[in-house]
Amino acid sequence: MRSRGIARQLISSTFAAALLLASPAGANEAHDAYVYLHSNPELGKDLPKTHAYIVARLRALGGFTFDNVPSLPSAVIAILDSGRPGPTIALRADMDARRLDTGDEPVSHDPRSQTSGLMHNCGHDVHSAMLLGAAAELRMHPENFTGKIVFVFQPAEEVKGGADDIVADGVLSRLGVRAIFAQHVVPGQPVGEVSVSQGSAMAGSNTFKLILRGTASHAAMPFEGADLGVTAAKVIVELANLPARGWDVSNRPALISVTKVATNSTSINATPDEVTIEGTLRAFEPLGDSATTGTLNNLISTRAMALAHVYGTTAEWSVTPGTPPTVNDLETIRAIAADLPGVAGITLTVSTERYMTSEDFAYYGQVLPAVYFGQGIAKDSLGGVGVHQSEFTIHPDAIDNGVRLLVAMASLATAKLH
Structure with missing residues (x-):
């Protein structure tokens, strides 16, 4: 009973402490970090500059x-x-950048990547900056939480071996983490608005490869072979249409996207005898085994095999499992959602919307209650272009909101989750 009373007292005082959550110390730390991290993008698992900067700043803060x-x-x-006694919760941010398809980040951007061909155009730099700002704020105001906070700065979200490696290591379990939280910037969503989906939030993403093989022919006489160019086109259309017509897509949403087609032909005047079709397969459920009916x-x-047979070809189908579906914990959302807007100074939308995008934050949700928020970044002419594009930007006011949200989650979660 006494612990519940303390929790209520802390919660009732957090709104009065809201100004502390947006104090210059945490915000300034986050803005400085954003400039440095955006200017120095690194890829995948190997992030020496990013790691050194974050560790140096945390050591400078002390504690x-x-x-x-x-x-x-x-x-x-x-x-x-x-x-003070209380649960241990974790706050996570990803750190890695992306390789641009062509050219460099636009010269009009400020800050701007100083590494040719690389850019933080998915927002991981601002995620880490917000988390560092929250760490600074909570370090200077430990009265705003109980228990312990684990700050997880994670590499390799864009490639395999980030969240899955951390989960496999068991470090969060060793530290006694009770729940984990994170946020992702949302282009087009106004600054000051935060969203969260209850339950299934994002689909799992898997890659597939379909190899069609058949007899080649002279381009003038396609009837003498399997005409794999045309056959592949028909198979691709069938793949794209399959979820809508052959699957209960209203209750079990799925999406097949063909992203790469290649042949082994070396001549423009001959049909190939092999075509490779690759892409992604997204769903909110496990894909199952290819030999198990109903999956x-x-x-x-x-x-694919049947259609290939009709056109006189053979087919080889394979799927490589990727990121699992992201599922937000309902009980954790219910525990903090009512108080979060007032404490964080944001507008919160709680919905059942879900998206075909994927995130390796999903791995944490397989072993812990996990909640993933969307942070609005659009204001004036900034923050309107989608992620993974070279014109991607954020409005700097979003950084302050991100710091406040993380600190508020730490305050509420350590007070309410026991």
Whole structure:
């Protein structure tokens, strides 16, 4: 009973402390970090500059202890202890950048990448900056939380081996983490607005490869061969249409996107004898085995094989599992959602919307209650272009909101989750 009373007292005082959550210390730390991280993008698991900067800033703030993940040396796992009894919760940000398809970041951007061909055009730099700002704020105001906060700065969200390596290592379990939270910037969503989906939030993403093989022919006499160019086109259309017509897509949404087609032909005047079709397969459920009736994997492989046979070709179908579906914990959302807008100074939309995008934050949700928020970044002429594009920007006011949201989540979660 006494612990519940303390929790209520802390919650009732957090709104009065809201100005502290937006104090210049945490905001300034975050803005400085954003400029540095955006200017120095790094890829995948190997982020020496990013790691060094974050560790240096945390050590300068003082009061943090550190753990590590041997398979992921660029990860930063920092722990802040309030000195008072309470649960341990984690706040996570990703750190890696992306390679641009062509050219460099536009010269009009400020800050701008100083590494040719690389850019933070998915917002991971601002995610890390917000988390560093929150760490600074909570370090200076430990009265705003109980228990412990684990700050997870994660490499390799864009490639395999980020969240999955951290989960496999067991570091969060060793530290006794009760729940984990994160946020992602949302282009087009206004600054000051935050969204969260209850339950299924994002689909799992898997890659597939379909190899069609048949007899080649002279381009003038396609009837003498399998005419794999045309056959592949028909198979691609069938793949794209399959979820809508051959699957219960209203209750079990799925999406097949063909993203790469290649042949082994070396001549423009001959049909190929092999075509490789690749892409992504997204769904909110496990794909299942290709040999098991009733699974999406089985449906696709069966249709592909049958269609290939009709056109006199053979087909080889394979799926490589990727990121699982992201599922937000309902009980955790219910515990903090009512108080979060007032404490964080934001507008919160709680919905059941879900998206075909994917995120490796999903791995945390397989072992812990996890909640993933969307942070609005659009204001004036900034923050309107989608992620993974060279024109991607954020409005700097979003940084302050991100710091406040993370600090508010730490305050409410450590008070309410026992």
